[in-house]
Amino acid sequence: MDDVQQLGEMLRHYAESEAHKKQVFESQSAVWAMRIGELFDQIEQWLAPVRTPNLLEVSREFYVAFGASVPVETSVFKSEKLSILIAGKPVEFVPEVMGVGGLITLAVVGLTAARYGSVSLVCLPPSTEWQWRKTNGLKDPDTFAFDANFLAQQLQSLIPRERG
Template structure:
């Protein structure tokens, strides 16, 4: 095989791998958006029995996830964010750009009392369960299974206590 033929062969392999990468990215992106929608549907179902105007409200709005690798102007990660207003305190579930291997993470704001730290929900397909991750500084994150009771406990912590 001469160098020109080898160049042609290399280009063909490259084109095939790029098509494969694009297809994989598109299928993972679709899964990412579907899983976030299902998570938000589930949270709304869990909280439906206790919704009350001005006490507990849930809303969703269109959102484009962005990050260093996907600026908001060109991001293909179109989804929604979910907001909970409980006793006047906002809690937002904001999707991050899809990570390596289809990693799905949702930043959760409104819970961290410490100056450093964050809370997120994480799901790494093919797993279907979500985990609540609380990080604080450099130590390993605290990880909990995320379900209706766990969410309820977290939201209870935001309700002011009567100190009388």
């Protein structure tokens, strides 16, 4: 095989590899978007019995996820974010760009009192289980299973208590 034929073979292999990577990315992106939609549907179902105008409201809106390596202008991660307004305090579930292996991360804004802490929801396909991760400083994050009762406990912390 001469160098020109070898170059042709290399280009063909490269094209096949790129096509495969694109196909994997597109299928993972579809799962990413579907899982986020399912999670938001679930949260809305959990909160439906206690939704009350001006006390507990839930809404969804179009959102383009972006990250440090993917600016919003070029991001292909079109999704939505979920907002909860409870006792006048906003909580948002905001998708972040899909991570390695289809990792799904949602930043949870409005639920951490720690100065340097953050809260996120994480799901790593093929698992469909969501985990609540609370990070504070350099130590390992605290991880909890995410379900209706856990969400309710977190939201309860935002309701002002009677003093006296």
